[in-house]
Amino acid sequence: MADASRSDAFVEFERVQKSYDGETLVVKDLNLTLPKGEFLTMLGPSGSGKTTCLMMLAGFETATHGDIRLGGVSINNIPPHKRGIGMVFQNYALFPHMTIAENLSFPLEVRNIGKSEREAKVRRALEMVEMGGFEGRRPAQLSGGQQQRVALARALVFEPELVLMDEPLGALDKQLREKMQFEITRLAHDLGITTVYVTHDQTEALTMSDRVAVFNDGRIQQLAPPDELYEEPQNNFVAQFIGENNTLAGTVTEITGDRALVQLDSGEVIDAKPVNVSQAGERTRVSIRPERVEFKPERLPAGAHMLTAEVQEFIYMGDTFRTRLSVAGNDDFIMKCRNAPGQQRLVPGSTVQIGWMPDDCRALDA
Amino acid sequence: MTDATFSPDEDVAKAPAKGLTTADGRPLKQALARAQSHARWRAFFLVAPLLAFILLTFVVPIGQMLHRSVYNDGFTLHEDIGSGTQTPLMTNLKTWFKDNPAGTDPDEAAFAALAADLLVLREVKAAGQAGTRINYELSGSRSMFTKAARRAKKLEPPYKEAILDLDEDWGDPMLWRVMRDATSAYTANFYLAAMDRTKDVDGNVVSVNENRQVYVKLFTRTLMLSLLITFLCFLLAYPIAHLLATLPLAKSNLLMILVLLPFWTSLLVRTTSWMVLLQSQGVVNDALVSMGLLGDENRLQMMYNQLGTIIAMTHILLPFMVLPLYSVMRPINPSYVRAARSLGATSWTAFRRIYFPQTVPGIGAGALLVFILAVGYYITPALVGGADGQLISNLIAFHMQKSLNWSLAAALAALLLGGILLLYWLYDRLVGIDNLKLG
Structure with missing residues (x-):
């Protein structure tokens, strides 16, 4: 398995560390392999080291320690212009003193490609992002979305095998962002380009990527496909960072196979799936997604542990009902129900019994 | 009082040809002009002191100077x-x-x-x-x-x-x-004299005797020295401005003070400091001699010649180049150069094709500023210039103060002014004055 992933590795980070001031590590022992053609997103809060990783890959920062390989070749000492990596910047970085055509033609000119071939490639790239006919305009004359497309075309026009994108959709409004998310993934897959995408927007990460690397504190907390990341978070940070999450603190009292008994701090005992707890007596936080919480006993298996909850607030959200509950000392316990026909609307102040499938309740680190 | 009972509908129906009117029946255009004239007068009174000041100290003297260059009633x-x-x-x-x-x-x-x-x-x-x-x-x-x-x-x-x-x-x-x-x-004879021309017995315009041709030579020298000083300022200021623009703010502020400190110091103090440094018994020569790089008898003559003028003026005018350059460089996002590098450009190409073109407005502004100031510079060349470091303004001053030939001084000054206006026009045509960024 390890050998297989190694042989088709296109981008590799091996034990990479990065420090700016010699005192603190911004990136701590990063190991990452990327097969050809994959769309990988680096997701994390600001300061988590994701942009630093991207800049090291692009060649604008040097790794303090470790090895970065591209196609099996170490690129630590290769200057950025020889790496042949396309890059889309957060502010697009379209050259303001050049027309759109000149912007796109720039990477071809520095590669000494002939004029007619250059023109053909520029035209094809612009058509690819549906920006044909804008050749003579200047970047300042385009809207944000149009600039975004041009920036994308410019990063692709010299046919790089690897494209890096640094929060490219950050400046766009929601609708345009969703449209561009779709277009970027479509282009990346159609052209078979390997893409490393940096964002702090988890929706973007989940909808676009083949795999997502969640960064925090200079480390990859979890590297997994979006569904796995959401449904099976490996630690408390990932559970909290991706999507909405309810946590209850407690102590493990017993572990048998893939079942753990957790005694909550308020005294109740619940079933959970042990994820990164290994023995009785350990402190833990159990994580339950709001949409997996049930208050109708008939939808739960017999013998499931139920908790008493007091309804604090009922919020009507259109497609869903969002109920804030007070459960085992946690006043911010959220339950989401689909607005299905006949769905019951809970009244604040009333008490209900809630429960969940044991598999949906994950005992994570404290 | 009938006006008050007008309904807008009636009004429009009554006078459709006259155009729109206000609610009380006055033509809209008139009302607008009246409403705006208040604001206009207020604005005028605000700028009136400055206007009077400029008129009195700038426009009138220049007009007088131009008049004096073509008018001399000494004989009439x-x-x-x-x-x-x-x-x-x-x-x-x-x-x-x-x-x-x-x-x-x-x-x-x-x-x-x-x-x-x-x-x-x-x-x-x-x-x-x-x-x-x-x-x-x-x-x-x-x-x-x-x-x-x-x-x-x-x-x-x-x-x-x-x-x-x-x-x-x-x-x-x-x-x-x-x-x-x-x-x-x-x-127009003073203009002829200012261009080393005179009239012969028959009234034909001819060049003056070769050993009396001074003005054209001096104009050329002024122009060449100013160009050289502008270029030297550019060479020195570009890296400084770049450093200022790219350093973190705390450090760049400190450096900026170092740039501005001489700017705030009196021109005379700076010039005399250069005299202290450059004279043959001065700091620079002493240092070179004591280090053994120079024999005591071969002390360098760095003052009272063109070299002195060039060194001192380059230093004095440097901030005028640094500041406009800094102001265009500061907002240039470093991601432009990074983008160019990632697109395959070497750092030199990225500089030449991406960074440098974006700083051209600052270069234009700085060069224009330094050049215009240099062309009219007077005190520094007078003090450190010696005989061959004098510029045209020193000669204008000579005709104002010593020879008292004010008409010739005025003609020389008018030629200088005309030359600068011509250059300004040329600059506008080539670069465009809207591209000028002074800060």
Whole structure:
């Protein structure tokens, strides 16, 4: 398995560390392999080291320690212009003193490609992002979305095998962002380009990527496909960072196979799936997604542990009902129900019994 | 009171051709003009002090200067300083010049007119003034006038002989050509002089004697030195400005103070400091000698020549280049160069094709500023320039203060002004004044 992933590795980070001031590590022992053609997103809060990783890959920062390989070749000492990596910047970085055509033609000119071939490639790239006919305009004359497309075309026009994108959709409004998310993934897959995408927007990460690397504190907390990341978070940070999450603190009292008994701090005992707890007596936080919480006993298996909850607030959200509950000392316990026909609307102040499938309740680190 | 009962609908229906009206029936345009005139007057009163100041200290003096460059009444009008009475001069000669075309040999009538005019000069004590005016174009003639005026009473017919007896040079056709021109107060001769040209006996424009050609040479030198200083400023300022623009704010502020500190220091102090540094017994020479790089007898001559002017002016004008450059470099996002590098450009190509073009407006502004300031620079070249480090403004000052030939000074200054305006126009055509970024 390890050998297989190694042989088709296109981008590799091996034990990479990065420090700016010699005192603190911004990136701590990063190991990452990327097969050809994959769309990988680096997701994390600001300061988590994701942009630093991207800049090291692009060649604008040097790794303090470790090895970065591209196609099996170490690129630590290769200057950025020889790496042949396309890059889309957060502010697009379209050259303001050049027309759109000149912007796109720039990477071809520095590669000494002939004029007619250059023109053909520029035209094809612009058509690819549906920006044909804008050749003579200047970047300042385009809207944000149009600039975004041009920036994308410019990063692709010299046919790089690897494209890096640094929060490219950050400046766009929601609708345009969703449209561009779709277009970027479509282009990346159609052209078979390997893409490393940096964002702090988890929706973007989940909808676009083949795999997502969640960064925090200079480390990859979890590297997994979006569904796995959401449904099976490996630690408390990932559970909290991706999507909405309810946590209850407690102590493990017993572990048998893939079942753990957790005694909550308020005294109740619940079933959970042990994820990164290994023995009785350990402190833990159990994580339950709001949409997996049930208050109708008939939808739960017999013998499931139920908790008493007091309804604090009922919020009507259109497609869903969002109920804030007070459960085992946690006043911010959220339950989401689909607005299905006949769905019951809970009244604040009333008490209900809630429960969940044991598999949906994950005992994570404290 | 009926106005108040108008409904807007009626109003529009009544006068559709007159255009829109306000609710109380007045034409909309009139009402708008009235509403805006208030604001306009207020704005005018706000700027009025500045306007008056500029008018008084800038527009009027420049106008006077331009006027003086084509007008000199030294030979035509005398004003008594005490009483203020004005006496026209050389009236008889003027009449004779009018009756006889240029090139006519002065006959007895001409000398008679001259004698009569000399008498007037003597009476109002204006011989020196009139002689000075002629002396501008024909040196040595001032004393002829004062001498002749002193003896004007004793002159008797035939005047031609009598006057030529006083001084043979009174028969010089050149003198008569000059006098003919000078009887008209308006003249372009000072511009000719400012361009090392003069008129010969027949009134043709010719170059002056080679050893008296100074102004064109000086204009050229001023232009060349200014260009050189501008270029040196650019070479020195570009890396400084880049450093200022890219350093973290705390450090760049400190560096900025170092740039601005000389800017805030008196020009005179800075110039004299350069004198301390550059003179042959100065700091630089002493240091070189004590390090053994230079023999005591070969001390470098870095002052009282062009080198001194260049060094001191480059230093003094440097902030004028740094500041506009800094102001265009600061907002240039580093991601442009990064983008260029990621697209395959070497760092040199990225600089040349991406960074440098974006700084051109700052270069233009800085160069224009430094060049215009350098062209008119006076104090520094006067102090450290020596003989061959003088610029045109030093000569203008000389004519203002020493030779008192204000018309020539004005003509030189007007040429300088015209040259700068021409360059400004050229700059506007080539680069565009809207591209100028001063900060």
